[in-house]
Amino acid sequence: MPDALKLYKAKRNFSVTSEPEEGGQASPDALTFVIQKHWATRLHYDFRLELDGTMKSWAVPKGPSYDTHDRRMAIHVEDHPISYSDFEGTIPPQQYGAGKVIIWDKGTWEPIGDPRAGFAKGEVKFEMHGHKMHGRWVLVRLRGHEDDKQEPWLLIKENDEYARPAAEFSVIDEFPDSVKDLPMPGRTTDTAVANAKVAQLKAERDGAEPAKAGKAAKAAKPGKETAAAAAKTPAASKAPRTRRGAMPEGAVKGDLPATLNPELATLVDGPPQKPEEWIYEIKFDGYRMLTRIEGKDIRLITRNGNDWTDKLLPLQKEIRRMKLPDGWYDGEIVVHDENGKPNFNLLQLAFDGSNKAQVVYFVFDVPYCKGHDLRDVRLDDRRALLQELLAAKPSDTVRFSAEFGTDPDQLVVAACQIGLEGVIGKRRDSRYVTRRSPEWIKLKCGQRQEFVIGGYTDPQGSRTGIGSLLLGYYDDEGVLRYAGNVGSGFNGASLRHLREVLEGMETEKSPFPARAVPGRTNHWVRPELVAEVSFSEWTAGDAVRHPVFQGLRKDKPARSVVREQAKHVQETPDTSTPAKGGKAAAKAASKPAAKPAAKAAAKPAAKSARAKPVDTDLPGNLPATFRVTHGERVMDKESGVTKMDLVRYYALVGQLMMEHLEGRPVSLVRAPEGVGGELFFQKHVTDTAKMPGVAQMDQALDPDHPSMTRIATAEGLLSSAQWNVVEIHSQNATGKHYDTPDRFVFDLDPGEGVSWAQVQEAAALMRVFLEELGLTPFLKTSGGKGLHVVVPIKPKLDWDTVKDFTHAVVDHLARTLPDRFAAKSGAKNRVGRIFIDYLRNGRGATTVSAWSPRVRPGMGISVPVRWDELPGLTSGAHWTVKTVHERLDEGNAPWAEYAKSAATLTKAMKAIGFKPAKKK
Structure with missing residues (x-):
């Protein structure tokens, strides 16, 4: 029995306690540590470092702290066997240290200097690599306590990148649980293999050929085994293209789209089971960058569609020198540090003029090239073509992101060892899709x-x-x-x-x-x-x-920005509808399709890992697989409407509502806290991938602002409700004729002291007046206090002219009936009167859509009605989310003549003496 364990064994009855008596093997490649959380007479943390065949041990009452100002008392206790590092359980009553023990942290430690000399001196410095403990630490023995039965030491955090003030971070409070079932951090099972992969990674990082990457690569000579492996690789069985630069199978002629959304990788929790079906590349620490080349016009575009060409003029110049053919090229820009490793901070500095480091562009895909749409071409064929194009004009700045290796486990280990982010895996036979795909995966180091x-x-x-x-x-x-x-x-x-x-x-x-x-x-x-x-x-x-x-x-x-959730690798290829070729493909790439709504509504919406499925017997077109999170949340206390009720409502009215939304820019009113909480008015949805059925309008419609949003399918209404959207507002023009509105709206907004009967009278007066002008008005409830009068017109006049005309109409009515109508907004201007809101007719202005709920107590809805139904309405919120079923049979029938009723404004403008302003 080693002398070091005499005291340990003397204190324990091993016929009673389950603690190990001895044993445990010293690690051959690293020293281990364990910290055990111990509920004895008082809670404390047992801090143990492996050295010379035992675990040197201290009891730390308050546990470790990342604050460099904290001096945590650490009482030196007897050495423990190495096998004690695996102990987790309860020490029985009446036994030494009786109480519960968990493995709070474990890992490896590296002494800084000679640890034995440090123990003798009373100062041991070391670096820790655990799940919770990281960076440099020091144990210092207190002087003047040499005669104490148990020596007092101090555990102190050294000043490094992990140090944090106690007011901001408490490691014991933040991470209270056991790590027993977690793997030992910092271990490499096959060092030789890992080192070989490190050499390959370094070679790839520095732009060298993998075959020249060190002795490990040189030793890998072709033979029977490598030939057999190559035969199993799907790419190897494909017939090569008949001539250099020829378009591969699957390429179709197509116009070069103005915009392109890149394919995005999915974070996964482990490598694929069939690694030979995938290729692997470095996960670069930089910015995703797309290049659009059309003749002499070379543009560098970020993943979100921002044009960064002016920030990357040297790179643009180099791409122009290479004379690459027209197309879209996909890659990542990086800046290397002095060790040749991509450095994100240096890349940022390269844009502000304070750093002259060279930006390097690693290109890994080419979805369009030479007048062809290549998105339906296999990935390995696209990359082969890309490699040929780049090799024709070699460049130190624009490089091909080469494939290497087939073992993702060892590649990740190697990437982590040299400080890279991780590895990207891509299915060899995958097509290029303009969204996040399970066929591109991210395997991260951390x-x-x-x-x-x-x-x-x-x-x-x-x-x-x-x-x-x-x-x-x-x-x-x-x-x-x-x-x-x-x-x-x-x-x-x-x-x-x-x-x-x-x-x-x-x-x-x-x-x-x-x-x-x-x-x-x-x-x-x-x-x-x-x-x-x-x-x-x-x-x-x-x-x-x-x-x-x-x-x-x-x-x-x-x-x-959302929380990235690791998923399991999808082992079967993505079988969603392939991309269309030719002009249809180019059009689809820049402008999502709007129809058919019914078909889209049958598709499952985005899923949430922690969501509950909606009941499969729901009314309407709600897919059984659609997922709703927090469906029980009450959106309106007055009516009791929950988030699930709201989703069900949109499923019921989806097809009715799409008749009023199709092709129109919309704004979304989100109410995460429900009625009475803070509201968010969202005009631009930048990440439509999270909201199936919601799409962006053509950027050219409003080039000075981000792309406007539209509801493309009825599924978009469900996606919106899942994101707590209650109200959906639409503009008075469609994308087809955006500069010339096809309707105008008057919102009858009653002031203080106005009765509902007066609102009804006002609507009837407006109808008579508009019909005298030769126009056909339609009526709908607002879902709130008032009523909306909507007039369809032919899209002939610009926004300003239409708005000015509606202003003239309101001024005329306010002058004619000043006791009933107000032409100015503001509460004091409409006491006892109704403000006719014409401001909703300007460019970019919106009005709540027919069938949209309102974020108001009771959750009224805006519903199309016949004029002969006006006397029977009880309020602007005559129907609500809870009572909509009473109106579904009528649907949009009251507005059946709407489309054919559109007229020009020529006669109406003459009738009130309105003359459009002259354009400058």
Whole structure:
């Protein structure tokens, strides 16, 4: 029995306790540590470091702290056997240390200097690699206590990138649970194989051929085994193209689209089961960049459609020198550090003029080329063509992202060892789709994603600028959820710069739900900035562990930031409808199809891992597979309408509503907190992939602003409801004739003291007047206090002319009947009168759509009605979400003559003496 374990064994009765008596093997390649959370007489943490065949042990009453100012008492106790590192259980009563024990953390540690000399001296420095413990630490023995039965030491966090103030982060509070079932971090099962992959990764990173990457690569000579492996690779069995540069099978002639959404990879929780069916590339730490080449016009476009050509003029010049054929090229731009590794911070500096480092463009796909649409071509054939094109004009700046290796497990290990983000896998036979695809996968070393900055804390001690950033992400209902804070990864300059930027964005109200963020001294900012953050894992409380700030992202809008959820690899190819070829493909790439609504409504909507399926016997066209999160949430206390009720409502009226929405730009009113809570009026939906059936309008309709939004199919109504959209407002023109509206609307808005009977009278008067002008007005309830009078017109006149005409109509009525009508808005201008709101007729203005609910108590809905039904209406909210079934049989029948009733305004303008303003 080793002398070191005498005291340990003497204190325990191993016939009673389940603790190990001895045993355990020392690790051959790394020293291990374990920290056990121990509920004995008092809760404490047993801190154990492997050395010389035993676990050197200390009892730390308060547990470790990442604050460098904290000196945590650590009482030196007897050595434990190495096998004790696996012990988790309950020490029986009456036994030494009786109480529950869990493995709170485990991993490996590296001594800094000679650990034995350090123990003798009373100062041991080391670096830890665990699930919870990271970075540099020191154990210091207190002087003057040499005669104590148990020596007191101090456990202190060294100042490094992991250090964090106690006011911002408590590791024992943040991570209270066991890690027993988690794998040992920092272990490599096959070092030789991993090292070979490291050499390959370095070669790929530096732009060299994999075959030249070190001795490991040189040793891999072709033979029977490699030939057999190649025969199993799907790409190897394909016949090569008959001549250099020929278009591969599946290519179809097609116009080059003006815009293109890139294919996005899906984060997965493990490699595919059939790795030979996939190719693997480096996951570059940079910005996704698409290149559109059409003759001499070369544009560099971000994944969100932002034109960055002016920021990348040297790269544009190099692409022009290469004389690549017309097409769309897909890749990633990076800047390498002095070690040849992609560095995200250096890439950001390259845009502000403070850094002259070369931007390198790694190109990995070509979905359009030489007048052909290649999206239905196999990936390996597209890449073969791309490699030929790039090889014809070699460049140090524009490089082909080469394939290497077939073992994703070892590739990820190698990528992590040299500090890369991870590996991208792509199915060899996959086509190119303009959305996130399960056939492109991300295998990451650690976790890393974007977060929205919702606020910051003040610095403490000698730190300047900020203490930490308050992070968030949008959930599937559009609510900004708190994800913890990040205080590591900054330098002095970045801290000061962030403080200046954030102070200019401060706001009084938190962008997070009430009481979501601890602390009372937080500074709130508008949620517009996006930070890229690496971290070890998510906590049980949905916060990030060990976050490190990597930089700000300028290529992604804040509204698109969600929590990345790892999925299982889809082992069968994506069988969704293939992309159309030729002109249809080009048109589809830039403008999503609007029809057929009924067919689209039958498709399943986006799923949520934690969502509950809707009942399969729902009325309407709601798919049985559609998923709703938090369906029980009450949206309106007065009526009791829940989120599930709202989804059911939209399923019922979807086809009726689409007749009023088809082709029109819309604005969405989101109410995450329901009636009475904060509302969000959203005109531009940037990430429509999350909302099936919701699409973007053609950018050319409003080139000075982001693309407008439209509801493309009835499924879009369900997607909107899932994102807490209650109201849907539409504009007075369609995308087909956007510069010339095809209707105008008068909103009869009663002021204080106006009875419902007066509103009905006002609507009847408006009808008579408009009909005298030769127009055909239609009536609908507003879902609120008033009524809407809608007049269809032929799309001949511009926005300003139509708006000015409606203003003239309102002025005429207000002058003729001043006791009934007001032409000016404002509460004091319409006391006892009705304001006829004509402002909804301007360019970009909207009116709530027919069949849309309202975010008001009772949840009334806007419903088309006949004029002869006017006397029987009880209010503008005559029908509600709860009572809509009473009106479904009528549907849109009251407006059956709407389309054929459109008239020009020539006669009406003459009748009231209106003359359009002359255009400058």
